[in-house]
Amino acid sequence: MEAASISGGERRVLLRSPLARLPDQALRYGLTALAVLILALIVYFFIRLVGEAGPAFAKFGVFGFAFGNNWNVSAEHFGALPLLVGTLITSALALLIGVPVAVATAVYATELCPRRLRGPLTVLVELLAAVPSVVYGLWGIFFLAPKLQPAEQWLADRLSFIPFIGGGVVTIPNYFITGLVLAIMILPIVSAISREVMATVPSDQKEAALGLGATRWEMIRMAVLPYCRSGIVGGSMLGLGRAIGETIAVTILIGDAPQLGSHLFGQGYSLAASIANEFGEAQGLHRSALFAAGLVLFVLTLLVNGIARALVLRAARAGSAQADAGAGGGGGGGQRIAETVAGA
Amino acid sequence: MNAGRASGDRLERFAVTPARKRRDSTARAVMLGATIIALIPLVLIVYYLLRKGLGSWSSSFFTTDPTGNTFFKSSSIGGIKSAILGTIEIVALASAMAIPVGLGVAVWLVEYGKDSRLAQAVRFFVDVLTGVPSILFGLFIYIVLIVGTGSSYAGYKGSLALALLMLPVVTRATEVILQLVPGALREAALALGAPRWRVILRVVLPTALPGMITGVLLAVARAAGETAPLLFTAAATLKTNFNLGQFMNSLPVQIYSDVTSPTTAVVNRAWGAALALVAMILLLNVIARLISRRSRLA
Numbered sequence: 225m226e227a228a229s230i231s232g233g234e235r236r237v238l239l240r241s242p243l244a245r246l247p248d249q250a251l252r253y254g255l256t257a258l259a260v261l262i263l264a265l266i267v268y269f270f271i272r273l274v275g276e277a278g279p280a281f282a283k284f285g286v287f288g289f290a291f292g293n294n295w296n297v298s299a300e301h302f303g304a305l306p307l308l309v310g311t312l313i314t315s316a317l318a319l320l321i322g323v324p325v326a327v328a329t330a331v332y333a334t335e336l337c338p339r340r341l342r343g344p345l346t347v348l349v350e351l352l353a354a355v356p357s358v359v360y361g362l363w364g365i366f367f368l369a370p371k372l373q374p375a376e377q378w379l380a381d382r383l384s385f386i387p388f389i390g391g392g393v394v395t396i397p398n399y400f401i402t403g404l405v406l407a408i409m410i411l412p413i414v415s416a417i418s419r420e421v422m423a424t425v426p427s428d429q430k431e432a433a434l435g436l437g438a439t440r441w442e443m444i445r446m447a448v449l450p451y452c453r454s455g456i457v458g459g460s461m462l463g464l465g466r467a468i469g470e471t472i473a474v475t476i477l478i479g480d481a482p483q484l485g486s487h488l489f490g491q492g493y494s495l496a497a498s499i500a501n502e503f504g505e506a507q508g509l510h511r512s513a514l515f516a517a518g519l520v521l522f523v524l525t526l527l528v529n530g531i532a533r534a535l536v537l538r539a540a541r542a543g544s545a546q547a548d549a550g551a552g553g554g555g556g557g558g559q560r561i562a563e564t565v566a567g568a
Numbered sequence: 569m570n571a572g573r574a575s576g577d578r579l580e581r582f583a584v585t586p587a588r589k590r591r592d593s594t595a596r597a598v599m600l601g602a603t604i605i606a607l608i609p610l611v612l613i614v615y616y617l618l619r620k621g622l623g624s625w626s627s628s629f630f631t632t633d634p635t636g637n638t639f640f641k642s643s644s645i646g647g648i649k650s651a652i653l654g655t656i657e658i659v660a661l662a663s664a665m666a667i668p669v670g671l672g673v674a675v676w677l678v679e680y681g682k683d684s685r686l687a688q689a690v691r692f693f694v695d696v697l698t699g700v701p702s703i704l705f706g707l708f709i710y711i712v713l714i715v716g717t718g719s720s721y722a723g724y725k726g727s728l729a730l731a732l733l734m735l736p737v738v739t740r741a742t743e744v745i746l747q748l749v750p751g752a753l754r755e756a757a758l759a760l761g762a763p764r765w766r767v768i769l770r771v772v773l774p775t776a777l778p779g780m781i782t783g784v785l786l787a788v789a790r791a792a793g794e795t796a797p798l799l800f801t802a803a804a805t806l807k808t809n810f811n812l813g814q815f816m817n818s819l820p821v822q823i824y825s826d827v828t829s830p831t832t833a834v835v836n837r838a839w840g841a842a843l844a845l846v847a848m849i850l851l852l853n854v855i856a857r858l859i860s861r862r863s864r865l866a
Contacts, residue, residue, distance in 0.1 A: 244763070251765045255676035258669060259690045262735070266693050272711045273704075328602030336599055345603070347857075352610055354853050356793025358820045359842045362827050363613050366835065408609045415606070439588055441595035462699075469701025471796040472820075476827055496703050496796070503707075503800055518707050522700065529699030 270522075277516035279509060289516055295482040295493070297502065302513035304520060306484045310399065310492040311521070314474060315467035317403025322410045323460045329411070330418035335444055346419070353412035361476030364405040369396045369477065376400060380489045387487075394489040397479035402494075405473055410463035417462065421455030421539050422448055458535030465529040469521065471496035495521040621843025624836040630844075634806050634822065634837065645833050648841045650808040651822035655845070657810070658723055658802060658818055659792045662730035666791075667784055669731075670738030677739075678746040679768055697736035703796035705732045710800045723809070723816030726802025730791040737790060741783025745776045745863075778863035785856035789849045795820035819845040 280302055281289055292303020333345050376394045383390025425448050433443040449456075479491025480501050495517045503514050629647040673690065681687025709729040714720065749772050757767040773780075798821050805815040819841055826838035 247765045248763050251768070252680055255672050255680060256686075258672045259676045259681065259686070261669075262673060262690060262697070263693050265732075266696060269708050273707070276711055276715070325602045325606050328599045329606045332599040332603040336596055337603075348607055348610060351850075351853075352606075354789065354793075354846075354849050355613060356795070356820060356842075356845060356849065358793070358795045358823045358827075359613070359617070359846060362823060362838055362842055363616060365827065367612070367616050411606055437584065439584060439592035441592040442588070444595075465699050469699075469703070471701065471703040472824060476824075496701055499703055499707065500796060500799060503710075515707065515711075518704055522704055525699050525701055526696065529696070532699075533695055 273515060273519050273522065277512060277519045279512040280516040283509065289513070290520055293484060295498070297482070297510055300509050302509070302516075304495065304498075304513075304517050306482060307493050307495045307498050307517060308520065309484055310478060310494040311468055311496070311524070313399050313488075313492070314402040314406055314478065314494060315464055317400065318406035318410055318467040319460060319464055320407075321404060322407030322463060323414055323456075325407070326411045326414035326459075326463075327418050327456055329415045330422055331444055331448070333415075334419055334422040335448065336440065349415050350412050352408065357409070357470060357472045358476075360405050360409055361473040364401060364473065364477050365397065368405065369398075369401045372401065372404075376489050380487070389488045392487045392490060395479060395491050397477050397491055398489045399478065399485055399492050400488050402474055402477040405477055406467045406470060409470060409473065410466050413466060414456075414459045414463040417459030417536060418452065418456050421452045421459070421536075424455075424539075425451045452539065454535045455539030458532045458537075458539060461528055461532030461535065465525050465532060468528060469496060469525050471500050475500045495524075617839065617843045617846060620836065620839035624840035625843070629837075629840055633808055634817075645831075645837055646806075648819065648822060648837065648844065650806060650817040651819045651841060652844060653808055653810075654723065654802070654817040655792060655819045655848075657812060658726045658730065658798070658816060659788060661724060661727035661812060662734060662791055663784075663788050665727065666731040666734035666738055666787070670735050670784075670787075671742055671780070673735075673739045674742040674746055675768060675772075677743050679764075679772070694736045694739050697732070698740065701796075702733055702794050703799075705729045706797035706800050708732065709797070714801070721801060721803035721815050723802050723812035723814065726798045726816060726818070727812065729797035729801045730794060733794060733797055734787045734791045737787040738784055741787065742776070742780045745779035745783060746772065748779070749775045778859050782856045782860035782863070785852050785859070789852035789856070792852070793820060793845060793849055795824050799824075819848075 284292060284302060289302060289304055290308065291305050292301075293305040294301050294303040295306050296302075329345075329349060333342055333349075337345060373394055373396055376398070380390045380392060380394050384392075429447050429451070430443055433447040434440075438446065474494050475497040478494055478497055479485075480493055480497060481491040482493050482498070485492035498517055499514050499521075502510070506514050626647075630652065631649055632647040633650045634648060635644060635646040673694070677687055677690060681690060706729050709725050709732070713725050713728070753771055753775060754767055757771045758764075762770070798818055802816045802818060802821070804821045804825055805817050807817075809816050823838045823841045823845065826834050826841070829835055829838075
C-alpha cells in the first residue's frame, strides 16, 4: 500500500503539465507538416506541368507529340521524336562506355589495389562528380571534341557500311562526343555505388573461393560480381537517370539541330537541351511544347530512377541480411549505400 | 600407395595452370587499365582549366563586371565580379531555405516518422526529387513564380529553384547520419526525464553535427555548380547586384553564355570563370571531407 502510493506520487512528479508538453507537440506536428509539404510540392509540380503542357498535347496528341518526327519552331509543329532519340542515344552511349570503366574501377579499388592507394583513388574518382556540368561542356567543346574529330572521322569512314553509325561527315558537336562526356559524368556515381555494394560481399565468401584455390580474378568473377549484380545494375540505372536529365553539357555538345541526326557522328538534339536552348524566346504553343518535352523528360527519369532505386535497395537489403546472418549485427552496408545514393 | 597417387592426380587438376595464371594477370591488367582511363579525363580537365583559366586571371578579372558579349569590344571584356557575387548570394539564400527544411524533414523521418506509412511515402518522394533533372526545377519555379505572378526573373527565384534541388540531398544525407546516432544515447536522455524536443536538440543533433555539416556542404557545392535551374529564374545580367529581387548574374550562367561566343577573349573569360567556379566547389568539398573526419559516428 505505502509503496504503491509513493510510486504514484513520484509518477505525478514526472508527469508534465500540458504547458510543458507544448514544445514537444509543436515540434512533432511542425516537422510532420514539413514532411507532408514535400509530398504536396511534388504533386503540385506534376499537376502544374501537365497543365502548362496541355495545349501542346491537345494539338498533337500525347503520342503524336512524343513520337512525331518534326520539331519545327517557325511552322509551330512540335513532334519530339528527334529530341527523345537524341536523349536515348546519348544516354545509351554513356552507359555503354561509362559502366564497364566504372565497374572495373570499383573492382580495382576494392579488391586489387594496394590498401594504401584505396583512399586516394576513391577521392580522385569522386572529384569527377565535383566538376560542374557547364565546365564539362566547356572542356568538351573546346578541347575534347576538336582533338577527337580526326579519330572519329577515321572511325566513321571505316564503319561506313553500317547504317546510322558510320559514313558521313563528322561535325565537332555530335551524338558520340556527347555520349562520351556523359560517360565521364556518370562514372563517379556508378563507380561509388558499385564500390559500396562490393564492400557488402561477406569476406568469408571471398576467402572460401580463395581457399578452394581460385585465383584473385576467379574469386572476383565467381564470388564478388554475381553477388553484386543487382547493385551494379541499379547503380548503372541511376547513372542512366543522370545522363537522361543532364542539360547544359548536352546542350553545348550535341549541336542543337532539331532533327534526327543521320548518323552517330552527326548533330542532334535532346529533350533537356531543347528546353535550355529555346525556352528563353518561346511563346504560346512553342512554350507549351517545351513544357511537354519537360514532362516527357520527367516521366522518363521517374521510370528509370524508380527501377534503379528498387534494384539498389534490394542489393543493399540482401547485403545487410547476409551481414546480420554472418556476423550478427551490421546492416551498415545498406545505410552506406543510401548515403552514397543521396550524396553522389 | 595407389590411393595416394590418385588423390595427387585429383589435386593436380586444381593446380593453378599457366593458362589460369595468364587469365588472372590479364584481368588484373585490364582493371588497372580501366582505372587509369577513368582518371585521364580528370587530369585533362584540371590541366586545361589551369592552363587556360590562369591565363585569363588578373587582378581586374575579379574586380570588374563583364561587359557585353559583343564582337568589337574584345579588348575590354571585363571580369567576373558580378558572376562571383551573384553565385554567392543566390547559393547563400538557397542554403538558408533548403538546409532548415531538409534538416527538419530528416529529423522527422528519424525521430517521429520511422517506418510508418507516411514516412515511407516521404522517403519515396524525397528519392523521386533526387532524380528529377535540375532543369525541371527551373521550369517549376518559372511556372509558379513567373507565369503565376506575371513578374520577371529575379535572384530569389533562382535561389528557390536551387533550394528545391538541394532539399532532397540535404534530407537524405542528414537522415543517414541521424540514424547512426546510437539509440542508447536517446534512451539515456529520455530516462533522465528530458522531453523529446530537448533530446533532439541537445543530444541527437550535436552528436550528428559533423556528419550533417559534411552532407550539407556537399549539397551546397552541388547547387553552386548548377546552370540549368538558373537560366529561366535568375537569368543573366552584367551588373553587380545586391538586390535579390532583381535579375542576377551567376558563374555557371556566365560561363554558359560565354561558351557560345565567337570571340576568343570571351571564351577565355569562360575558362577563367570555370577555374574560379571549380576552385570554389573544390574548396567546399575539401572542407566537407575534413569535417567528416572529425565525426565520431560511422
